[in-house]
Amino acid sequence: MSQLEKMEVNPDLAMERAKCNFNIMELTHILDGGEENTVRRKKIEDIALNSGASKDAFPEEHMSPKEKYENAVRKSCIFADLVKNDFAHLTGLETFGINSNVIRRTADAFFKEVSPFLLHMGMFVPTIMGQCTSDQMSYWLPRAMAMQIIGTYAQTELGHGTFIRGLETTATYDPETEEFVLHSPTLSSYKWWAGGLGNTANYCIVVAQLYTKGECHGTHPFIVQIRDEDTHMPLPGITVGEIGPKMGFNTADNGFLGFDHYRIPRDHMMMKNAQVLKDGTYVKVARHGKLTYGTMVFVRVMLVSEAAFNLAKACTIAVRYSAIRRQSKPKPDEGEPQILDYATQQHKLFITIATAHALQLSSSWLWRSFSAVLTEMKEGNTDKLPEFHALSSCLKAVSTSDAAYLIEQCRHACGGHGYMISSGIPHLYNFVSATRTYEGDYTVLLLQTARFLVKAYEQAEAKQPLTPTVSYLKLAFTRKEPWDSSPAGIVRSFQALAAGKVSTCVKNMRKRMRSGLSEVEAWETSTIQLVSAAEAHCRAVISDAYKSETERLTANSSPNVKIVMEQLSTLYLYYWALERIGDLLLYTSISEKDIVELQTAYEELLQKIRPNAVGIVEAFDLRDELLHSTLGSYDGRAYERLMDEALRSPMNKEPINQSYYKYLRPMMKANL
Ligand SMILES: CCC/C=C/C(=O)SCCNC(=O)CCNC(=O)[C@H](O)C(C)(C)COP(=O)([O-])OP(=O)([O-])OC[C@H]1O[C@@H](n2cnc3c(N)ncnc32)[C@H](O)[C@@H]1OP(=O)([O-])[O-]
Numbered sequence: 001m002s003q004l005e006k007m008e009v010n011p012d013l014a015m016e017r018a019k020c021n022f023n024i025m026e027l028t029h030i031l032d033g034g035e036e037n038t039v040r041r042k043k044i045e046d047i048a049l050n051s052g053a054s055k056d057a058f059p060e061e062h063m064s065p066k067e068k069y070e071n072a073v074r075k076s077c078i079f080a081d082l083v084k085n086d087f088a089h090l091t092g093l094e095t096f097g098i099n100s101n102v103i104r105r106t107a108d109a110f111f112k113e114v115s116p117f118l119l120h121m122g123m124f125v126p127t128i129m130g131q132c133t134s135d136q137m138s139y140w141l142p143r144a145m146a147m148q149i150i151g152t153y154a155q156t157e158l159g160h161g162t163f164i165r166g167l168e169t170t171a172t173y174d175p176e177t178e179e180f181v182l183h184s185p186t187l188s189s190y191k192w193w194a195g196g197l198g199n200t201a202n203y204c205i206v207v208a209q210l211y212t213k214g215e216c217h218g219t220h221p222f223i224v225q226i227r228d229e230d231t232h233m234p235l236p237g238i239t240v241g242e243i244g245p246k247m248g249f250n251t252a253d254n255g256f257l258g259f260d261h262y263r264i265p266r267d268h269m270m271m272k273n274a275q276v277l278k279d280g281t282y283v284k285v286a287r288h289g290k291l292t293y294g295t296m297v298f299v300r301v302m303l304v305s306e307a308a309f310n311l312a313k314a315c316t317i318a319v320r321y322s323a324i325r326r327q328s329k330p331k332p333d334e335g336e337p338q339i340l341d342y343a344t345q346q347h348k349l350f351i352t353i354a355t356a357h358a359l360q361l362s363s364s365w366l367w368r369s370f371s372a373v374l375t376e377m378k379e380g381n382t383d384k385l386p387e388f389h390a391l392s393s394c395l396k397a398v399s400t401s402d403a404a405y406l407i408e409q410c411r412h413a414c415g416g417h418g419y420m421i422s423s424g425i426p427h428l429y430n431f432v433s434a435t436r437t438y439e440g441d442y443t444v445l446l447l448q449t450a451r452f453l454v455k456a457y458e459q460a461e462a463k464q465p466l467t468p469t470v471s472y473l474k475l476a477f478t479r480k481e482p483w484d485s486s487p488a489g490i491v492r493s494f495q496a497l498a499a500g501k502v503s504t505c506v507k508n509m510r511k512r513m514r515s516g517l518s519e520v521e522a523w524e525t526s527t528i529q530l531v532s533a534a535e536a537h538c539r540a541v542i543s544d545a546y547k548s549e550t551e552r553l554t555a556n557s558s559p560n561v562k563i564v565m566e567q568l569s570t571l572y573l574y575y576w577a578l579e580r581i582g583d584l585l586l587y588t589s590i591s592e593k594d595i596v597e598l599q600t601a602y603e604e605l606l607q608k609i610r611p612n613a614v615g616i617v618e619a620f621d622l623r624d625e626l627l628h629s630t631l632g633s634y635d636g637r638a639y640e641r642l643m644d645e646a647l648r649s650p651m652n653k654e655p656i657n658q659s660y661y662k663y664l665r666p667m668m669k670a671n672l
């Protein structure tokens with residue numbers, strides 16, 4: 001019998017649970033968006049986990065890349081079946097948002113890395129929904145939803161990912177046959193990166209430069225069959241393969257794809273926003289030229305809650321482990337303290353919890369605030385698209401970047417054992433670090449937001465009305481913001497800081513233009529400050545949303561849950577105020593005395609949160625099967641689990657490895 005089966009819950013964790021002073025389940029319901037969502041989520045998790053299909057015969061870490069991929073495909077098929085047949089009545093699959101979050105979360109019980117079907121549900125299906133006419137949708141969507149075909153999204157090429165307008169794949173219309181001819185004219189035009197493209201998908205959405213009647217109309221999406229539906233062989237004219245090992249995503253078979261004058265029917269162009277008629281006439285339908293970028297905007301919004309979820313996992317692991325780990329002896333007459341008692345450890349971990357809450361609540365706020373806008377957009381009114389694009393761009397950039405930084409911090413907080421794959425943290429880091437790049441690189445997206453902020457600043461200057469998320473920019477034209485250490489006061493200071501930074505950028509650009517630079521050159525030389533201004537804007541938006549959502553959600557909660565949630569949202573404000581002291585000195589009246597008081601208040605807040613820390617992370621309600629962690633399991637038996645995992649290593653299957661006879665022994669004997 002393994003040691004694990006004999007042991008009780010670690011007494012330190014039991015003690016932490018006993019001293020938690022709020023109702024954990026109440027907080028879980030709030031984070032899930034209501035008790036009924038929690039009940040439904042648990043049912044879905046039960047169905048998935050009780051099926052036993054998520055279990056691997058031996059640890060994934062010890063499989064070869066090919067075995068890992070094949071195992072992931074096996075589990076993806078089982079999971080897809082569960083989603084279609086067992087979850088459907090519980091989730092209402094027609095909607096995204098909370099339902100897809102639940103499915104996404106449950107999928108983690110199956111995959112330590114990712115499913116090769118991720119792009120199918122994550123981008124292929126949403127692009128069909130967003131870019132097809134209703135006729136096209138009624139043909140493609142049922143086939144995709146029933147998993148009769150498997151698709152992916154191939155936009156990025158070897159030569160271009162960020163600069164979509166620079167893509168080189170061509171789709172040239174031939175009116176004789178009423179077909180598009182897809183072609184990859186150069187090596188750099190080969191599609192590169194699409195998840196599931198290497199071996200799994202038989203269809204994909206290809207973004208290509210559309211040519212008709214000798215004219216280029218820019219990039220457009222096409223549905224392209226790449227493999228035979230029966231044999232799965234690549235079709236003539238298609239070159240497809242897998243791109244090789246990566247830092248993470250190693251079960252996602254990211255692929256490359258090239259076309260040699262490959263023909264597809266005319267109606268495989270996704271024609272909701274633009275059409276090519278039979279005779280080759282190009283007709284623009286959409287009122288906004290960037291509606292073809294819609295799937296990216298949708299996924300960027302999804303990535304905010306993805307960042308929150310991964311942070312929740314990392315801090316559950318690191319906080320539980322910090323409660324059972326004892327190290328050093330600061331007081332000679334007492335035992336070694338739990339490392340969670342060190343203020344520096346609390347500084348590393350509690351901001352991670354607060355950020356998980358901040359991003360989760362900001363993401364629900366974003367969906368709620370913009371659901372009306374999304375409906376308007378479906379009806380053709382795109383007036384609010386620029387604001388939505390600016391907001392989703394900066395939220396995606398900042399949330400994924402914060403999550404990657406804080407997950408790495410959780411690894412530091414777990415010391416050496418955090419470096420073990422079995423801790424669960426390396427997988428999380430490798431996954432989240434990619435989210436900072438894909439679906440729009442951090443810097444590039446913040447520069448998109450900066451573009452919007454500069455325009456909004458010019459509107460404020462001209463006393464024109466401003467859209468809600470930038471209405472604070474008028475603060476740039478008032479006196480220095482008086483420092484006020486209340487939560488509302490700090491949010492106002494963050495807004496003043498962002499307004500001040502945008503104003504500084506605009507003034508610098510104008511100065512540079514006066515000194516002879518062109519507008520493009522003045523912009524380029526100001527981009528470091530523009531990125532910083534956009535980050536400050538995003539921080540102000542998140543802080544404001546987090547604070548107001550906390551107030552809204554705790555209006556009827558029990559007093560202790562309210563206190564816990566307020567403590568965390570205040571911690572987020574104090575933490576970022578202290579991180580941005582230099583900027584606050586520039587743009588608000590904060591004094592040396594205020595800074596000292598703020599630091600003290602922050603440290604006191606860490607101590608207040610400490611007794612409930614384990615309870616707070618347990619409100620994320622992450623089962624062991626989702627955490628995949630030796631350090632963060634519910635029973636807190638980290639050492640037994642580490643040893644158990646070590647004993648499962650193939651390296652321990654024989655007392656002497658053959659390399660001893662082949663290499664070590666001859667070398668040592670020769671040296672006698
Ligand atoms: C599991 C893993 C899955 C991963 C999948 C992937 O990664 S898939 C691959 C993911 N790949 C990526 O994410 C690639 C990232 N790259 C991009 O998204 C674009 O190339 C770009 C946005 C950087 C520039 O685009 P550009 O050169 O065409 O544009 P521009 O800069 O010249 O600006 C012109 C105007 O357009 C506006 N506008 C722009 N976008 C939007 C929008 N979505 N909506 C509304 N508006 C938008 C912009 O604000 C500006 O407005 P203004 O000021 O004139 O009123």
Ligand SMILES: Cc1cc2nc3c(=O)[nH]c(=O)nc-3n(C[C@H](O)[C@H](O)[C@H](O)COP(=O)(O)OP(=O)(O)OC[C@H]3O[C@@H](n4cnc5c(N)ncnc54)[C@H](O)[C@@H]3O)c2cc1C
Pocket residue numbers: 119153154155156159160161162163192193194195249254434437438439440441442443444447
């Ligand atoms: C795990 C993973 C999965 C992916 N899955 C898919 C997929 O399924 N489908 C798909 O189509 N793509 C996919 N991608 C590709 C991804 O979308 C791109 O890698 C991403 O958009 C970044 O583009 P890039 O690689 O061209 O980076 P680059 O643009 O070359 O970035 C390199 C550097 O240049 C900087 N830079 C670039 N342009 C500017 C600028 N204008 N101003 C300032 N700095 C700039 C960037 O900030 C960055 O520091 C995936 C990528 C990864 C890592």
